[in-house]
Every structure is written in C-alpha cells, then in structure tokens.
Amino acid sequence: MTTGTHGEERRMATGTDGTRYDRWLLRTMNDARTKRFHASRGARHRIVAAHVGTTALGLTGMVGCFASAALWPVASLLVALLVWVPLTGLLNSMTRGLLELRVRFLDERQVAERGTAHLWAYRINSWLLTAALLGFYVLWVAGTSMADLAGPLAATGLVAYAVHRLLPLWIAALRVRDEPQDDEEEWPAPVSA
Amino acid sequence: MSEHVHNRLAVVRAERKVSRAALAEAVGAHYQTIGYIERGQYNPSLDLALRIAAYFRLPVEALFSLEPFRPLTDEVYGTGSGRDGADATAHTGRSTG
Numbered sequence: 001m002t003t004g005t006h007g008e009e010r011r012m013a014t015g016t017d018g019t020r021y022d023r024w025l026l027r028t029m030n031d032a033r034t035k036r037f038h039a040s041r042g043a044r045h046r047i048v049a050a051h052v053g054t055t056a057l058g059l060t061g062m063v064g065c066f067a068s069a070a071l072w073p074v075a076s077l078l079v080a081l082l083v084w085v086p087l088t089g090l091l092n093s094m095t096r097g098l099l100e101l102r103v104r105f106l107d108e109r110q111v112a113e114r115g116t117a118h119l120w121a122y123r124i125n126s127w128l129l130t131a132a133l134l135g136f137y138v139l140w141v142a143g144t145s146m147a148d149l150a151g152p153l154a155a156t157g158l159v160a161y162a163v164h165r166l167l168p169l170w171i172a173a174l175r176v177r178d179e180p181q182d183d184e185e186e187w188p189a190p191v192s193a
Numbered sequence: 194m195s196e197h198v199h200n201r202l203a204v205v206r207a208e209r210k211v212s213r214a215a216l217a218e219a220v221g222a223h224y225q226t227i228g229y230i231e232r233g234q235y236n237p238s239l240d241l242a243l244r245i246a247a248y249f250r251l252p253v254e255a256l257f258s259l260e261p262f263r264p265l266t267d268e269v270y271g272t273g274s275g276r277d278g279a280d281a282t283a284h285t286g287r288s289t290g
Contacts, residue, residue: 107222
C-alpha cells in the first residue's frame with residue numbers, strides 16, 4: 001500500500017471498488033459479533049487445535065473411504081466436515097479475512113502479515129515434504145515394493161495438499177494478537193481533526 | 194538505526210476524541226493496524242505515517258519519533274527535565290505514547 005494514493009487508500013478501506021461479493025466478504029470477515037469467540041490467546045489456540053484435529057479426522061475418513069469398504073470412514077468424514085466448516089469460519093474471522101480477501105482490501109500491515117504467514121507455511125511444508133520424500137526413499141531402498149507404497153503415497157499426497165492449503169491459515173491465526181479495548185463507546189461521534 | 198518507532202498516536206487520538214475506526218477509515222488502514230501502531234507492535238510505512246499526520250494536521254515528527262517522546266505536559270509547561278522550550282521538543286526524555 002505504500003505506493004497508493006490517498007483516494008486509492010480510501011477505496012481500499014471501504015471496499016467501494018470491489019464487487020458485491022468482495023464487499024460482502026469484507027463485511028463478513030470484520031463482523032464484530034464473532035470477536036468474543038476468539039478474544040483471548042487461549043481461545044484462539046484451542047480453535048486452531050480443534051481445526052487441526054478435525055482436519056486430521058476428515059482426512060482419515062477420506063483415506064478410509066478408499067482403503068476399506070466399511071461405513072465408519074464416511075461417518076467420520078461427515079462429522080468432521082460439520083465441525084470443520086464453522087471452525088474455518090472462525091479462523092477466517094479471527095484473521096479478519098487475511099487470506100481470503102483480495103490484496104487491495106488489505107492494508108500494508110495485513111499484506112505484510114499475509115506474506116509472513118505464507119513464508120512460514122512454505123518453509124514448514126518444504127521440510128515436511130522433504131521428510132516424506134526421504135521416508136519413502138528409505139522404504140524403497142529397504143525393499144518395500146511400489147505396490148505396497150501406493151496407498152501410503154496417495155495418503156501422504158492428500159495430507160501434503162491439505163497442509164499446503166491450510167497451514168498459512170493456522171499460522172496466521174496463531175500470530176493474531178489481542179485487540180485493544182474498543183473506544184467507540186467512549187466516543188460515539190468522531191470529531192473532525 | 195532503531196527498529197522501533199515511538200509514537201504518541203494514542204495520546205493525540207484521545208485528545209482529539211477520534212476513534213480507531215474513524216482514523217483507520219480516514220487513512221485507509223484497518224482499525225487493528227491503528228491499535229498495533231499505538232502499542233508499538235507495528236511500525237507504519239512513511240506513507241501511512243504521513244497520512245496519519247495529515248489527518249491530525251500535525252507534522253509527522255509530532256506523532257512519530259525514533260527516540261522516546263517526552264510527556265506532553267513537559268513540552269507544554271517546561272517541567273520535568275529542565276530542558277524546556279521549543280528546542281527540547283519531541284526527541285528526548287520519557288515516552289508518552
């Protein structure tokens with residue numbers, strides 16, 4: 001945002017140059033009614049942990065659907081999905097749409113924060129992928145056949161994709177800091193400076 | 194060079210009775226960003242600092258400094274440090290922001 005003009009900044013803040021969906025998303029992500037759910041650091045950490053857990057449960061169910069003919073994987077997948085969707089909404093709410101909004105709807109701090117979350121996610125995911133690659137290489141060298149590795153390879157690919165998509169959101173949520181006390185009630189009508 | 198930029202944004206904002214949301218909208222920032230700046234958790238770009246200063250119609254050095262600010266009462270009434278007067282403004286003493 002450092003190169004924008006004052007007019008551009010005003011449009012960014014109010015979202016007046018976006019589509020109807022952009023404006024709706026901006027309003028939704030900044031809805032003050034959800035603040036109380038993630039006002040404290042502990043609450044934010046619990047939400048992230050629950051999201052990681054339900055993601056793991058859902059992925060287990062998804063892999064199980066392909067690996068076995070049993071019904072429990074479908075049930076676990078559906079249960080996980082029911083919890084996962086509102087938790088994802090809470091994560092997006094606590095980050096104020098950091099990863100969902102278009103860049104022009106973010107200010108300079110948010111753009112920098114988004115970059116930091118993506119950078120950390122990239123680094124962590126790179127190490128995870130390297131570890132997975134080495135693990136499969138060791139198994140192959142030890143004599144495991146490719147047919148036996150097909151299932152684990154598919155599961156690892158699915159997990160890697162999920163982590164690639166969700167890790168920036170988890171990191172961004174964990175980096176959120178407590179908001180200062182609202183002062184709007186104290187000064188209901190702003191005085192022109 | 195200092196990595197921390199001191200500011201007295203909270204003091205000026207309170208004195209002018211401007212909410213974080215109103216200031217944020219006027220300068221094209223998120224209201225959380227104003228809070229982070231006030232708490233010293235985010236250093237604004239020169240562009241944003243100038244826009245905030247322009248909103249309050251103050252020179253940017255009245256709001257932001259690389260050195261801690263003196264209390265406003267010291268600057269106005271010349272008490273405390275003994276370095277009163279216009280020459281001792283803004284760049285020495287204790288922080289007020």
